[in-house]
Amino acid sequence: MKSTTRNKVRLIFPALAAGLLFASPATAQLKVVTSTTDLADIATQVGGNKVTVRHIGEGYQDPHFIEAKPSFVLQLRNADIWAFVGLELEAGWMPLLLNGARNRKINPGGAGYVDVSKVIPLLDVPSGQVDRSQGDVHALGNPHYWLDPQNGRRIARLFQRKFSEMDPANAATYATNTTAFEAKLSSAERAWQPQLALIRGKPVVAWHTSWRYLANYTKVNIVGFMEPKPGVPPSPAHLAGLIQTVRRTGAKVIIMEPFYSRKTADFVASKTGIKVLVLPPSVGGVRGLNDYVALMKSDIEKLAAAVQ
Amino acid sequence: MRRSFFLCALATIGPVALAAQATPTPKRDSAARADSVSRADSIALVRELEQMQSAGAPDTTGSRGTSQQSASNPRLLPDISVVGDFIADASPRGSTQEDGTRLGVRELEVAFQAAVDPYFRGDVFLGISDEEGIAIEQAYLTATALPAQLEARLGRFLMPFGKQNTTHRHDLHAIEYPYVIQSFFGPEGLKGTGIYLSRVFAPFGFYQEVIATAVDRFGERDESLVTREPANRKLGGLGYSARLRNYFDLSQAANVEVSFSGITGKREQPMLELPSDDPDGEPLNGYNQRQSVVAVDVTYRWRPLQQGLYKSFILQGELMQQRNPDVTIPELLGPTGDRVGGYAFARYQIGRRSFLGARYDFVDAESSADGNTTAASGYYEFFPSEFSKLVAGYERYMAGGGAKGINRLILQAAFSLGPHKPHPF
Numbered sequence A: 001m002k003s004t005t006r007n008k009v010r011l012i013f014p015a016l017a018a019g020l021l022f023a024s025p026a027t028a029q030l031k032v033v034t035s036t037t038d039l040a041d042i043a044t045q046v047g048g049n050k051v052t053v054r055h056i057g058e059g060y061q062d063p064h065f066i067e068a069k070p071s072f073v074l075q076l077r078n079a080d081i082w083a084f085v086g087l088e089l090e091a092g093w094m095p096l097l098l099n100g101a102r103n104r105k106i107n108p109g110g111a112g113y114v115d116v117s118k119v120i121p122l123l124d125v126p127s128g129q130v131d132r133s134q135g136d137v138h139a140l141g142n143p144h145y146w147l148d149p150q151n152g153r154r155i156a157r158l159f160q161r162k163f164s165e166m167d168p169a170n171a172a173t174y175a176t177n178t179t180a181f182e183a184k185l186s187s188a189e190r191a192w193q194p195q196l197a198l199i200r201g202k203p204v205v206a207w208h209t210s211w212r213y214l215a216n217y218t219k220v221n222i223v224g225f226m227e228p229k230p231g232v233p234p235s236p237a238h239l240a241g242l243i244q245t246v247r248r249t250g251a252k253v254i255i256m257e258p259f260y261s262r263k264t265a266d267f268v269a270s271k272t273g274i275k276v277l278v279l280p281p282s283v284g285g286v287r288g289l290n291d292y293v294a295l296m297k298s299d300i301e302k303l304a305a306a307v308q
Numbered sequence B: 001m002r003r004s005f006f007l008c009a010l011a012t013i014g015p016v017a018l019a020a021q022a023t024p025t026p027k028r029d030s031a032a033r034a035d036s037v038s039r040a041d042s043i044a045l046v047r048e049l050e051q052m053q054s055a056g057a058p059d060t061t062g063s064r065g066t067s068q069q070s071a072s073n074p075r076l077l078p079d080i081s082v083v084g085d086f087i088a089d090a091s092p093r094g095s096t097q098e099d100g101t102r103l104g105v106r107e108l109e110v111a112f113q114a115a116v117d118p119y120f121r122g123d124v125f126l127g128i129s130d131e132e133g134i135a136i137e138q139a140y141l142t143a144t145a146l147p148a149q150l151e152a153r154l155g156r157f158l159m160p161f162g163k164q165n166t167t168h169r170h171d172l173h174a175i176e177y178p179y180v181i182q183s184f185f186g187p188e189g190l191k192g193t194g195i196y197l198s199r200v201f202a203p204f205g206f207y208q209e210v211i212a213t214a215v216d217r218f219g220e221r222d223e224s225l226v227t228r229e230p231a232n233r234k235l236g237g238l239g240y241s242a243r244l245r246n247y248f249d250l251s252q253a254a255n256v257e258v259s260f261s262g263i264t265g266k267r268e269q270p271m272l273e274l275p276s277d278d279p280d281g282e283p284l285n286g287y288n289q290r291q292s293v294v295a296v297d298v299t300y301r302w303r304p305l306q307q308g309l310y311k312s313f314i315l316q317g318e319l320m321q322q323r324n325p326d327v328t329i330p331e332l333l334g335p336t337g338d339r340v341g342g343y344a345f346a347r348y349q350i351g352r353r354s355f356l357g358a359r360y361d362f363v364d365a366e367s368s369a370d371g372n373t374t375a376a377s378g379y380y381e382f383f384p385s386e387f388s389k390l391v392a393g394y395e396r397y398m399a400g401g402g403a404k405g406i407n408r409l410i411l412q413a414a415f416s417l418g419p420h421k422p423h424p425f
Helices: A002-027 A037-050 A070-077 A094-101 A149-166 A168-191 A193-199 A209-218 A236-249 A263-272 A292-306 B002-022 B042-054 B065-072 B179-185
Strands: A030-034 A051-055 A081-084 A113-115 A203-206 A221-225 A253-256 A275-278 B079-089 B103-117 B120-129 B133-143 B150-158 B191-201 B207-215 B239-249 B254-274 B284-302 B313-323 B338-349 B354-363 B373-385 B388-398 B406-417
Touching: A030 A037, A037 A051, A037 A081, A037 A149, A037 A168, A037 A292, A070 A094, A070 B191, A070 B207, A070 B239, A081 A149, A149 A168, A149 A209, A149 A292, A168 A193, A168 A292, A193 A292, A203 A209, A203 A236, A209 A221, A209 A292, A209 B042, A221 A236, A221 B042, A236 A263, A253 A263, A253 A292, A263 A275, A275 A292, B133 B191, B179 B313, B179 B338, B179 B354, B179 B373, B191 B239
Parallel strands: A030 A051, A030 A081, A081 A113, A203 A221, A203 A253, A253 A275
Antiparallel strands: B079 B103, B079 B406, B103 B120, B120 B133, B133 B150, B150 B191, B191 B207, B207 B239, B239 B254, B254 B284, B284 B313, B313 B338, B338 B354, B354 B373, B373 B388, B388 B406
């Protein structure tokens, strides 16, 4: 009896060990954590069911000022990939989370540390001396690049390469998904051409420099910013000048994010008749706007309607 | 050249634009240079950057390659930052500062931080003040490549004990550490030199972290005390601490942390003077006595995500108990028995850059003959930007034991130079 039991044990343990050894890689999904919802959605589109994707910031939240909550550390400590916007957008919270996560894979130098900005042609890159008298200027360039659909493609291709590198078994799936994402984006771009024609050259005011990439894509003409300097709240003196700018240029719209108080924009509107357009800068910025292509479509349509 | 032009434009047009606000006229409406474009503002900066870019400097082909990467830190220099902390004491009955100044530089902190190699990160914080000259505030090596998600530090660090003690003084929401920390550990909080080991885990689904340290000594050495032997001569005399952090998300906007800390070690305490064992030695006026402190701290935070730039609230409290042996020898003048102290603190954000705070402190006296210390204070904080802050604080301080209360009015200005630091959480 004893020897039978021993034999069973002898058989069961190797079988279990072999099962664990060979079963785990087949069912494992890449665990991806992104800093923003936009990156999360594109990662999901590219990764499909081969990846699990979570994000730190919400679409209706200012990505500069996310709190480094310890619960985010739990998300990051087992992540295979940490993809972030870069250009110091996350400088106020990312170091605390990465240090707390103690996950070498996603720290600088690790295979899963993905600074997405590395594949983006940037706007507003200072080539001379930069200091904080210029406000919260990003010394490496403007980080709000996902608001240009061309950059959406670049992000998808980066994710395809990274996922394939870390999970070569599913490289074909990632390639197929990326092609599908790009086709969906191209189809949407063709559909919104009439709106782009309406927007082109129209003067607008933006709250923050975050709308520079959207303006670059749509050719809308940003003639002034609500912020006197990046990240600095509007002062009365600046608003006085801005009101004159609006009157002089005939700007039709103030574009602003949902996380800024619109009181000041409403004040400028009351003095000039300009419209205030609250546009979500990210996926999830308003309820129901849950994917990247829908975000771009919604922003372009709303902008086209507002500048008329 | 272009920047000089903008600065000149700002200097010239700024006053004009200010006047324009007061008395707007149609004439000024037509003045092209009185609008925002003419100033050194966001749009001017963007235009300037556009021109630089069109001049062909950066690569816009899709892969920036090494040109931009190398621009950020071409010589592998460490991050260097400086924090200035200035205090003005406008208390009606004279300065209440340790050094007696009405206007003073409380401290300059110079920090050097960088990865040492693939395995370690180095952090050095030097404190510079008139009182202490240059002092090593913190200097530690962090092992970043340990297995099992462990983190180890070696060097001098702020002791992971309680909540506020882990925050640099200039980063506090109030101007000074709570009195319980000042009384139990010193005005600059508790630091230690030794080994720090921490591990994050989540067996119950929420964040937990345990941190243990072994340090050369518990608290700073009192140079005026001469003891028969150093407090740390035996291993039992070193300082040992442990902290368990428990963090819960109550919702997306609210969270709470409940943590427990403990520290024990031998500390020098005063006694009536005795002749030294060594005929040539100084007379003894101190002895080593074990002291332990246990603490619980609770922090509730609320910050709605969408309105997070404008609204937030923190409610925090710490309760500490200092444990000393019940010594009845009259020559020994150190603390006996247990002492309790704590504080409750609240801070509410009233605008994008403005906060109101209040704190109530209490600390038991070292001996029953002295009265307990209590203090109530209020603060107004204004942040011109992330890199500077101005604080005005009023405090009513009661030393107890029949002493008259003291009114304190203190102003603080602090600024930070250098790389963008993470915001303390």
